[in-house]
Amino acid sequence: MSDQSQLPFQDANHDSESKEETIGRVVRVLPDVGGVDRPFDYLVPSSWIADGRDKSLQVGSRVRIPFGPRRVAGWVVEDYVDPPKEVKLRELTKLSGMGPSSDMIQIARWVSYRWAGKLSSVLKTASPLRNIDRLPASPSDVTIGAKPPNWAVEALEKPKRVLRMPPNEDILPLIKATIRTGNALVIVPSIEMAKSLTGDLKKIGIPVSLMPHQWAEAAAGGVVVGTRSAVFAPVRELAAILIFDEHDGTLQEERMPTWHARDVAIERARRAEVPCVLISPTPSLEALQWGLLQKFPKNHESESWAEVQIIDRREENPLRPGLLSDDLVQLIRVKDEDPTICILNRKGRSRLLACSHCGELVKCEDHQVPLIQDEDEMLLCTVDGARQPSLCVRCGSTRFKNLRAGISRLREEIEALARQSTVEITSDTKAADVAGCKLFIGTEAALHRFKKASQVIFLDFDQELLARRFRANEQALSLLAQASRLVGSKGSNGKIVIQTRQPDHEVLQAAVNGNPELLSESEKERRKILNLPPFSAQAQISGASAEIFMNSLGKPEGIKIMGPRDGSWLVQAPNSEDLAELLHKTERPSGRLRIQVDPQNI
Numbered sequence: 001m002s003d004q005s006q007l008p009f010q011d012a013n014h015d016s017e018s019k020e021e022t023i024g025r026v027v028r029v030l031p032d033v034g035g036v037d038r039p040f041d042y043l044v045p046s047s048w049i050a051d052g053r054d055k056s057l058q059v060g061s062r063v064r065i066p067f068g069p070r071r072v073a074g075w076v077v078e079d080y081v082d083p084p085k086e087v088k089l090r091e092l093t094k095l096s097g098m099g100p101s102s103d104m105i106q107i108a109r110w111v112s113y114r115w116a117g118k119l120s121s122v123l124k125t126a127s128p129l130r131n132i133d134r135l136p137a138s139p140s141d142v143t144i145g146a147k148p149p150n151w152a153v154e155a156l157e158k159p160k161r162v163l164r165m166p167p168n169e170d171i172l173p174l175i176k177a178t179i180r181t182g183n184a185l186v187i188v189p190s191i192e193m194a195k196s197l198t199g200d201l202k203k204i205g206i207p208v209s210l211m212p213h214q215w216a217e218a219a220a221g222g223v224v225v226g227t228r229s230a231v232f233a234p235v236r237e238l239a240a241i242l243i244f245d246e247h248d249g250t251l252q253e254e255r256m257p258t259w260h261a262r263d264v265a266i267e268r269a270r271r272a273e274v275p276c277v278l279i280s281p282t283p284s285l286e287a288l289q290w291g292l293l294q295k296f297p298k299n300h301e302s303e304s305w306a307e308v309q310i311i312d313r314r315e316e317n318p319l320r321p322g323l324l325s326d327d328l329v330q331l332i333r334v335k336d337e338d339p340t341i342c343i344l345n346r347k348g349r350s351r352l353l354a355c356s357h358c359g360e361l362v363k364c365e366d367h368q369v370p371l372i373q374d375e376d377e378m379l380l381c382t383v384d385g386a387r388q389p390s391l392c393v394r395c396g397s398t399r400f401k402n403l404r405a406g407i408s409r410l411r412e413e414i415e416a417l418a419r420q421s422t423v424e425i426t427s428d429t430k431a432a433d434v435a436g437c438k439l440f441i442g443t444e445a446a447l448h449r450f451k452k453a454s455q456v457i458f459l460d461f462d463q464e465l466l467a468r469r470f471r472a473n474e475q476a477l478s479l480l481a482q483a484s485r486l487v488g489s490k491g492s493n494g495k496i497v498i499q500t501r502q503p504d505h506e507v508l509q510a511a512v513n514g515n516p517e518l519l520s521e522s523e524k525e526r527r528k529i530l531n532l533p534p535f536s537a538q539a540q541i542s543g544a545s546a547e548i549f550m551n552s553l554g555k556p557e558g559i560k561i562m563g564p565r566d567g568s569w570l571v572q573a574p575n576s577e578d579l580a581e582l583l584h585k586t587e588r589p590s591g592r593l594r595i596q597v598d599p600q601n602i
Helices: 012-017 046-051 102-114 119-126 150-155 172-179 191-203 215-220 228-232 261-272 285-290 298-304 326-332 407-418 444-448 472-487 506-513 517-530 546-553 576-585
Strands: 026-031 040-043 062-067 070-078 094-097 160-164 183-187 208-210 223-226 238-244 276-280 292-295 307-312 340-343 350-355 400-405 423-425 439-442 455-458 495-500 537-542 560-565 568-573 594-597
Touching: 026 062, 026 119, 040 062, 102 119, 102 228, 102 261, 102 576, 119 228, 150 160, 150 172, 150 292, 160 285, 172 183, 172 191, 172 223, 172 238, 183 228, 183 261, 191 208, 191 223, 208 215, 223 228, 228 261, 238 261, 261 276, 261 285, 276 285, 285 517, 307 506, 326 340, 326 407, 326 455, 326 495, 340 444, 340 472, 400 407, 407 423, 407 439, 439 444, 444 472, 455 472, 472 495, 472 506, 472 517, 495 506, 506 517, 537 546, 537 576, 546 560, 546 568, 568 576, 576 594
Parallel strands: 160 276, 160 292, 183 223, 183 238, 208 223, 238 276, 307 495, 340 439, 340 455, 423 439, 455 495
Antiparallel strands: 026 040, 026 070, 062 070, 062 094, 350 400, 537 568, 537 594, 560 568
């Protein structure tokens, strides 16, 4: 219940602005204020009724309100409410513009509960970037002449569909099939992909809006395309929601609440009673547990994956520190019209050093973790960032063996062996830096910087297969799917090269044969035995107030609590409903607290 008089910081000087409640319209407003997550009641000014502004005021409208000594922004979350008796109400001060619809506010409430976060954070994501007081004219209807392929029609026949689309298949036929019945909301993992898809749709005359900058155009009508936040976009005559690359980790919000666009889309489609299609070359187990799987013919799917060449390093000396095998050197010397991209998820010059004289591993004496070597060839502690000279504490030698080279060091070695310029791809790399170059090295982020490649070489794929994350296998196969898009399907001139000491690993066999089921079936059984998601639900609790929160949470029956480890706890419940209820009823302490529901990288 809202009680304006209970604001502890209400300024008495503003009492004159308040008025006794009389017969009039009262709305409930959620302020956009940090630390406040409850609504308050306000009167609609009589002047708004006189000039007609009240007709534009509705649930979802963005307004400005007096809040203590300030005026702040907020959202109307309820209309025509009955306020508490004997409470002095203050008036709205400004109608800023349009905001989320009443249906979207209900979804936002569900999101804030399901992922244990603030409603205002979700509403901010669902709101336009600028004030909008009217919508543009609706676009003309578009007639799609050619009949879409059978697979696209079939994908929309069920409300819960998982489409295992090969890496090099075109998504446009599915969007065209949707437009025949209404408008599609299309969610993709990257802004580059969203812009490319929007351009393709415009070329064939389909009205399309790119979120978040075209919020008003999206509300007016047409296909809506965007990244994860677009799952809250306004869509007129919504016919279906399509989530492209639903397996991609970027579809999960990093800030609290840590909602996942896939799961929000599923709930939105259910409420709207329209189909939701989860599309991926490597569907997640969460998707496979949710919907009915649709596959392409086996031969077609296999041919759409890239050719894979595996360099088996089992016969090599395991103590040999280098990653550049003889076979690999020959490959990086090949010159082609399209670039060669080398992938290694290890930044810096070295991630593990040993003294050349005494063999001692270089470790931090305080934290007992390996020291890494930075660009200035100083030794760096990964725990506290302390730097020290390159000196062995045991024997005093200044010469070290590089047992686990980072990207910066390998770039130098590759450039020398390939006898051509090699560019390290970082977040700061500009287009001018890569002009004329055909050989690159970077982390997996480099896969999203190019549209085409002749070769994608994974220098140390065992690092991905042995990662200490329960989703490591899924994530490893998704890297190979992304690489397949760059080099093209079998029969093209491109290929993926993988260095490994585990050539028979199910992830690699799934990629070689173009059959993701070789991984998903065994992965499903492992997760079920270990009671890991999607067969349970998890939340990671961290922050300065985490211990107080965990003490309040206690040890409920049926809930597994792990930790503390590195200042965080892992809470595991049988399902997301039980987890949400538990987190909701546990009192939140003051101070910094992070609740990450459905953590992806543990």
